[in-house]
Structure formats: structure tokens, C-alpha cells
Amino acid sequence: MSEIDILPRDFQSLKARIIERGPALPKRLTQVATYALEHPDEIAFGTVASIAVEADVQPSTLVRFSQAMGYQGFSELQEVFRSRLRDRILNYEERIEQLRQHALSASKSHVIFQGFTEAAEKSINALQEKLEPKKLDRAVEILSKAETIYLLGLRRSFPITTYMSYAFGKLGVRNVLIDAIGGLAQEELGFAAKRDAVLAISFTPYASETVALAQAAAARNVPIVAVTDSGFSPLASLAETWFEVAEANFEGFRSMAATLSLAMTLTVAVAEMRGRRP
Amino acid sequence: MSEIDILPRDFQSLKARIIERGPALPKRLTQVATYALEHPDEIAFGTVASIAVEADVQPSTLVRFSQAMGYQGFSELQEVFRSRLRDRILNYEERIEQLRQHALSASKSHVIFQGFTEAAEKSINALQEKLEPKKLDRAVEILSKAETIYLLGLRRSFPITTYMSYAFGKLGVRNVLIDAIGGLAQEELGFAAKRDAVLAISFTPYASETVALAQAAAARNVPIVAVTDSGFSPLASLAETWFEVAEANFEGFRSMAATLSLAMTLTVAVAEMRGRRP
DNA sequence: TCACTGGTGGAATAATTGTTCTATTTTCTT
């Protein structure tokens, strides 16, 4: 029992310790614990006096708190809070700037590469913030109930449906990829019925064939899940549920990163829901 | 001329001022300017005494430097350096943790989504760090010299080649997408000659057909650019130049985000090089 | 060579720092 416990030197483990021991501490020390977790920057930059005022405790309380966490004094604890800021990765602006500087010495193709990766990250972040879990659940529900999933996406969206078809195949989920080979798209979708479902993907300018096919399917009461880029999309009104994916672009070329992430999610989530993973 | 200049309150503008005025300053102050830009964290956290030692100047020099930048004293300047750290966005670990917490209340499909976006970001970051600009330039050179670009990637890689074929088409770059329809892959690649080029994409487990087709092309001296996931890949030895793309995976499903970014880069860079953008 | 200027190093200073100590209050136990 007399084992010497290692005192946290990085913020992550100190945070864990505060959360663990905090609630069991005396009143004023709990107060400090709460404040510390809520205002880590203040602890990092402030002085004992200034923090004491902010947290509404006595300076000595801060020292006692530090000692309760295992440190000799406040300064030692503060050092850990400072390390959190020290080791941070560069912020967005700095990263961009660094890229720009690199770009000066780098080739044109490298600049293009940076542009596309930047667009990809932006798109993904935007979708992360915007995606509504409820819509996702609804889409997964519809698709996993379907006997056969028809994957409809032409032109720019075709790579996405192609990938989904590949992954669904691996996962044992019955699907039909509408590839419009031989102009037979209409026929490929011909057997789609109410017990099935269509996943339709299209972005501006909406490929007229995709829209027409989706309309035909909707007319036959086939449930439709859509992935598109705005509420004005003709697909949005046809669909049971739909996703708005705004892809950032570089030199007019839209990233497909966010759409691809969403497609992979739908694929795996549907397979899991069916409990049929081979 | 007696216009009052606004003193920088954010790091970005202070940095600009240091760069602007720095070189014109006296010797010791230039020394401080250099140190400040190279060790901003030290300025933010250190004391006048400690920084003076590190930068090998007198404490008073730091105060004089601060005044030369327009501030009343060192403390005022330090505050700007601290603001840089205060306003930083969450670091990677914190972001992950935040996602995890969200995940507790979210649905399973949302967790999957987070997994895939995380994998995508990781893959992209990894490629950003690893990609050698020289290889990129070499690949662009080979492909842009080609009369026809043959896009070879089956199974998991097929969505990528499909996208490239679409984009190349838009950009007016002659290309052939090997889609192996009707088992005619061999024939599709049959006309590839030395004046053309093959872009081959394959990841473990390397589709045997892709490897065989690439070998056949290499035997006929068609230049090959490969995208694969390790130096042990059979494609690596066949290629004039090749890219190693390590995609992070989630539940065994590899992200395609990095590969896609690289593919888009190659596409646009080749088109630019040819100067044939419509 | 000389005075003069701007720049520098280093000591002096007053304020503020983190920590310690103790009287007092609060909390718990019996």
C-alpha cells in the first residue's frame, strides 16, 4: 500500500487525477478542482493571487490543492498546465502559413496537393459539425430494412457508389450498382420495389439521368436515401431522408473526402445493423 | 507623420512588426527579435531573467526590445505571446476525447462515422508528412508526357481510377479506364505503348489481375507510376516512381481519403502541366 | 583628437511572487 504513486507530468494524466480525487476533496479544494478543469488557461498563465481571486479562494488554498494532487507546491502543478499549451500542435493559421512558406520552395504539384488535402480536411470537419445523428440513424434504418439496396450515382458520384458496392459485397449485403452500362440504367433499376431502397447521390449540376431515375423509383414507392449538396436539390424532395454534404473545393475541384466518409459509414452501419458481417 | 501607430494585440500582427522592424534594430535587439520568433513559447512562459539567460542578453535588453516594439514594458509584450497560446484550438487528443464524450450519448452509427472521419484525417496527415515532392514531380512529368494515360486499379482501388478517369475527361486529358468489363482488361491495356503511361493503384492483398496487367505493360516498356502501400508491393519494383500511401483504418475498413487526395492532385497537376485546361 | 550620440551591461529598487505558519472556523465523532 505504501507504493509511491507517480505524479502526473502531462496534462492528460493530471486531469484524470483531478477528476478521480476531486469529488472526495474538501469543499474549497473541490472548488479549485472544478475551476482548474474549467479554466486551464488561467491556471497556466495566472499567478497564485490572480487565480485565487478568480476562483474565489485564498492563495493558500491553491497551494494546498496542489499538494493534495501530490505536488510540492503550486508552481509544480502550474508547470503541468503549461505543458499542455507548450506541446500543442500548430493552430490552423500557423499551419496554413507554414504550408505557404513550404510552398515557396516547393513545386507547383506540391501546392496542388496541399490544396486538396486542405479541402479534404475542411470538408470532413464541416460534415462532422453538421451531420445530424438522427438523420444518420434514420438512413441506416431504411437501408438495413431493404431487401436489395440500389446504388445510384453517376458521373462525379459514381466512384462513391462503386466503393459502396464493393464494400457491401464484402459484407454480404445484397446491392445493385447502377452503372448505366449499355444505357441500361432504367432496366437496372427496374426491379426495385417498395421492399428495397435506393441510395441516390448527386451534386450540382445534378445529372439529369440520376434525377430521372430517382423520380421513377420514388413513383413506385421505393424508399430513397439521398446524399446531395443543398435543400434545393431535386433529390431532397424525393427522399425519405437526405444528407447535406458541402464539399470544399480547390481550383474548382470538389473534394470527395466527406462524401466518402459518409458513404463508408452508411455501408458499415447498415451491415452491422443487419448483423450479417461475414 | 506623428500618426499614432496601433500596437499589436494579437500575435500575428506583432510577428509582422518584429519581422518588419527587427533587422533595422541595434545588434542586441535584433538578437532578441530572432530569439522571440524562434522560441515564442519561451517568451510566453518564461520570466525576464530566464529568457535573458536563454537568449544570452541582459534582462534590461528585453525591456528595451519591448519598448522598441511600442509596448511599455516586457509584461505587455509577453501578454501578446500568451494570447497566441490561449486562443489555440483544441489539440488532437482533446478533440478525440470530446468526440468520445459525444459518442456516449450518440448512436452506434455516429460512432462509426467518427471512426471513419478520424481515420481519414489521420491518413491525410500522414501522407502530408511523408509525401516526397520530388516523387510527385517525377510522376507528374511521366504522366503528362504520356499520349494516353491508362488507369489501372481494380476492386478497392477502382473507385479511385474511376474518379480520375472522370476528371481527366473533364480536363481534356486522354485516358483509358481499365474496368475489366467482360473480362477484357488485357485487351483494354493492349494498345498501351512506350509513349503512353500506366497509373497503377493496388493495396494489400494485391489483386493478382492488377499485378499481372502491370507486369505485362512493364514488359512492353510502358512507363508505370504506382500508388501502393509498401515497398514490398509487387507494383513498387515495376514502377518508374511510386507512392507509399498508408491509410488508417477503422474496424478493418481502410480510409481512402489520402489516396483520393493524391489521385486528385495527380489529375490536376498533369492537366496543368499540359496546359490544356478547357 | 575631441565631444557627442546611441547602445549596452549590470547593479539598485520597489513591487509582486509562491510559500509557510498560525489562529479560527467548520465538520465529524461519540
Next chain:
DNA sequence: AAGAAAATAGAACAATTATTCCACCAGTGA
């Protein structure tokens, strides 16, 4: 309800803080 223990507030402390000041130095133009 009374005593013991723990927790707290606040003053006291030495150490360290940023800043100021002044003697000295190097370079410049007369």
C-alpha cells in the same frame, strides 16, 4: 452536546519579479 480533528482564512515571509537607472563603451563627424 461536547470534544477532537480537519479545513480554512489571512497575515507574514523570503525569494523573485519587472523595471529603472546610470556608468561605460563603440562608433561618428567635426
